[in-house]
Amino acid sequence: MIKLIVCKDYEEVSDKAAQLVLDVVKSKPDCTLGLATGSSPIGLYQRMIRDHEENGTSYQNVKSYNLDEYVGLDVHHPESYYSFMYRNLFDHIDIREENVHLPSSQGDDLQKNCDDYNAALAQAEVDVQVLGIGSNGHIGFNEPHTPFDSVTHIVNLKESTIRDNARFFDDDISKVPTQAITMGISNVMAARKIVLVATSAHKADAICKTICGPITEEVPASVLQKHPDVTIIVDEAAAALLPKEEVKVEVLNTEVFDDVVREGTVLVDFFATWCGPCKMLGPVLEQLAPEYGGKVRFYKVDCDNDPALAQRFGVTSIPNLVILKDGQLFSRSIGFASKDQLKAFLDSAL
Numbered sequence: 001m002i003k004l005i006v007c008k009d010y011e012e013v014s015d016k017a018a019q020l021v022l023d024v025v026k027s028k029p030d031c032t033l034g035l036a037t038g039s040s041p042i043g044l045y046q047r048m049i050r051d052h053e054e055n056g057t058s059y060q061n062v063k064s065y066n067l068d069e070y071v072g073l074d075v076h077h078p079e080s081y082y083s084f085m086y087r088n089l090f091d092h093i094d095i096r097e098e099n100v101h102l103p104s105s106q107g108d109d110l111q112k113n114c115d116d117y118n119a120a121l122a123q124a125e126v127d128v129q130v131l132g133i134g135s136n137g138h139i140g141f142n143e144p145h146t147p148f149d150s151v152t153h154i155v156n157l158k159e160s161t162i163r164d165n166a167r168f169f170d171d172d173i174s175k176v177p178t179q180a181i182t183m184g185i186s187n188v189m190a191a192r193k194i195v196l197v198a199t200s201a202h203k204a205d206a207i208c209k210t211i212c213g214p215i216t217e218e219v220p221a222s223v224l225q226k227h228p229d230v231t232i233i234v235d236e237a238a239a240a241l242l243p244k245e246e247v248k249v250e251v252l253n254t255e256v257f258d259d260v261v262r263e264g265t266v267l268v269d270f271f272a273t274w275c276g277p278c279k280m281l282g283p284v285l286e287q288l289a290p291e292y293g294g295k296v297r298f299y300k301v302d303c304d305n306d307p308a309l310a311q312r313f314g315v316t317s318i319p320n321l322v323i324l325k326d327g328q329l330f331s332r333s334i335g336f337a338s339k340d341q342l343k344a345f346l347d348s349a350l
Contacts, residue, residue, distance in 0.1 A: 002211055002225060002338075004242075005233045010199045014043025016233045017130070017197050022051055024128045024193070030061040034129030034188070035089075036140075037066070037081045040197045041130055042088055049092040059095040065124055066102040067131075067140040067188075071110065071154065071179035079168050103152060103181040114152040114181060121152070121187050129191035133198050136160050137206045137219035141182035145217050150184030185223055194230045196221070201237040208241040212284075215340065225338045243283040252299045253306050260299065262327045265349050269300045270310055270320040281319055284339050288346070296346055323349045 007013045021044060024031050035041070051057050066081060075082040082102055090100060101120060104113045131139050136158060142150065143158045157165075162176045169175035188194070198207055210221040211232065224230045252260055252268070261268070269281055289298045303310040303318065313322055313329065323330040323345070333345050 002227075003231045004211065004239075005231065006239045007233060007235050009235050010043060013197055013199055013233050013235050014047055017041070017044040017195055018047035018051070020193075020195050020231060021128055021130065022048065022057065025057060025059070025062060028127060029058065030063075031127040032063045032065065032124050034126040034183075034191050035064050035066050035085065036130045036132050037068070037084045038132045040132035040199065044130065044197065045089040048089065052093045059093045061099075062095055063099040063124065064090075064095065064101060065121060065126060065183075068180050068182035069103045069105045070177040071105040071181060072177045073105070075106065103183070105181050110154050110181065114154065117152045117181070117183075118187070121183065121190070126191040128193040128195060129188055131188070131194060131196040131221075133196060133203060133206050133210065133221050134161055135164055135202055135206055137209055137221045139185070139188060139196075139221045139224075141180040142185050142188075142220045144220060146185060146220055148185050148189075148217060148220075148223050151187055152181065152183050155180055155182055185220060189223065189227055192229065194224060194227055196224070196230065196232045197234075198232070198238045199235040201240060203234070203238045204241045207232070207234055207238050212243065212338065215338070225341060250299050252301055252309075254308050257301070257309060258327065261297075261324050264297060264326065265295065265330075265346075266297045266299060266324045267346060268322045268324060269298075270303050270313065270315045270318065270322065271300055272303050272318045275318045281321075284342060287339060288342060291343075292346060295350055321345065325349060 005016050007016060021033070025033075052059070066085060069081045070079070073080045077083060085100070085102070101117075103117045107113065133139060136144055138144065138158075138161060141155045141157065141161070143155060143161065146155070157178055157180060162173055162178065165176050166173045206219070206221065209219045210224060213219060213222055215222045215225050224232075267285075269285060271281070285298050301309050303315060313320075321333045321342070323332070330349050331345070333341075
């Protein structure tokens with residue numbers, strides 16, 4: 001399930017991402033972090049550094065595994081991802097060098113490098129994977145049409161990705177490497193928790209397709225809909241294309257709730273007006289209601305105005321979708337769900 005957090009700007013996005021990652025580091029001092037490069041996570045790393053300096057959070061027992069590395073750049077080139085990580089994070093915290101891992105693009109046998117990295121990842125059990133997203137929906141350097149079962153591999157970068165990354169090479173496309181070694185999509189999906197950060201209108205189309213579109217290899221990030229614990233943190237510009245329609249499904253309150261849901265199969269969406277994913281569910285429910293006419297009835301409960309019903313059903317996070325059969329709890333699903341996921345959820349009750 002995808003949990004969406006919409007923030008005002010990049011600074012707030014970085015604050016929210018840091019909170020999630022630092023919660024993992026502080027609760028599990030020997031955790032394993034999956035890390036990303038690019039402009040999106042820099043604010044997160046700055047907050048990790050500040051917390052380390054001000055609060056003494058230690059990384060001595062933390063291990064890290066990076067998503068990718070350019071082919072053709074020496075590790076000490078200023079734009080290698082090795083250099084990026086040391087410049088923006090590792091030089092400023094107490095992580096041990098032997099606990100830092102990046103895929104190697106050095107030597108003549110790049111396939112062996114991929115195989116070695118896969119073997120290391122198989123033993124790593126990443127606790128939280130940080131992701132950015134490309135304008136074409138790539139995660140890591142997994143470009144469109146990368147198989148979802150892919151593992152660490154060599155990739156030829158798409159023109160759009162090369163163009164996006166030219167800003168790191170004096171805006172000179174000819175200086176941008178055309179190949180990279182990247183974790184595969186199955187490597188990414190193996191993480192226990194995923195945090196994806198994205199900002200600017202340039203990422204709005206990719207974010208919309210990732211969250212609301214079909215799960216397709218044409219948009220690699222759409223596979224995140226299948227992961228059990230994904231948080232996507234975006235600014236308002238990156239969220240601009242997400243649905244904003246008002247919910248039309250009838251809202252129930254305590255007084256009429258039991259009478260309305262006494263018989264048959266009912267989907268109840270427990271929502272809050274401040275919640276971004278709740279607003280997104282409205283159009284999805286509107287699309288599903290006609291498809292399930294006569295089989296399922298759709299209702300909503302406003303947890304802000306009717307906390308008693310939320311408490312009755314143990315709703316502690318938003319959104320929370322509940323299936324009732326003949327007035328009794330049958331199943332529940334926490335977090336935003338795509339149309340396909342909701343259909344599968346409903347079909348389980350029919």
